[in-house]
Structure formats: structure tokens, C-alpha cells
Amino acid sequence: MTVPLAVVGNLKQAGSVVFAANPPMKKRFGVKTGTRLYVHDFFGRLIKLALFINAYLNFSLRVKIFSGKLT
Known part of the structure; x- marks a missing residue:
């Protein structure tokens, strides 16, 4: 991915x-x-795109579990 992307709270x-x-x-x-x-x-x-915090946290948790980096 070459497009700069940031996830921001508000x-x-x-x-x-x-x-x-x-x-x-x-x-x-x-x-x-x-x-x-x-x-x-x-x-x-x-x-700017709206952040759906529940979806972000759910996806983030899945990535951590899949990558074995869940602590």
C-alpha cells in the first residue's frame, strides 16, 4: 500500500x-x-472517513490473534 493512512479517534x-x-x-x-x-x-x-471503533477494535484483535502477537 502506498497511500498514507491513519486511524484517528475524532x-x-x-x-x-x-x-x-x-x-x-x-x-x-x-x-x-x-x-x-x-x-x-x-x-x-x-x-476523512468515519471510524467505527467497535469494528476497528474487533479487527485489530483478530489480526493480533492471527499473527500470534496477542499478549
Whole structure:
């Protein structure tokens, strides 16, 4: 995947946290998990999709189980 992608809790709040960022997002923009939105001014120019936290957590848990990284 070459498209920068980040999962953010609430795009309407500047203090919202990045839950996850893919490698292109990390490399091109320096975004890390736990980063606050106000740290990066470019977030206002990105395409935004609604986060369904239950679906995200369910999928994240499945990935951890499948990869054997569940602690």
C-alpha cells in the first residue's frame, strides 16, 4: 500500500489521538501511533472517513490473534 493512512479517534477535536498509521503515513509525514492531531497541520487537507471503533477494535484483535502477537 502506498497511500498514507491513519486511524484517528475524532477528527473534529484537535487533541484527538492517532490509533494507527501505516508505513507511508509514518515515512512521508512522521505520524506515529499516539500522535495528537494538532501536531500535524496537514490533517485538515486529508480525506476523512468515519471510524467505527467497535469494528476497528474487533479487527485489530483478530489480526493480533492471527499473527500470534496477542499478549
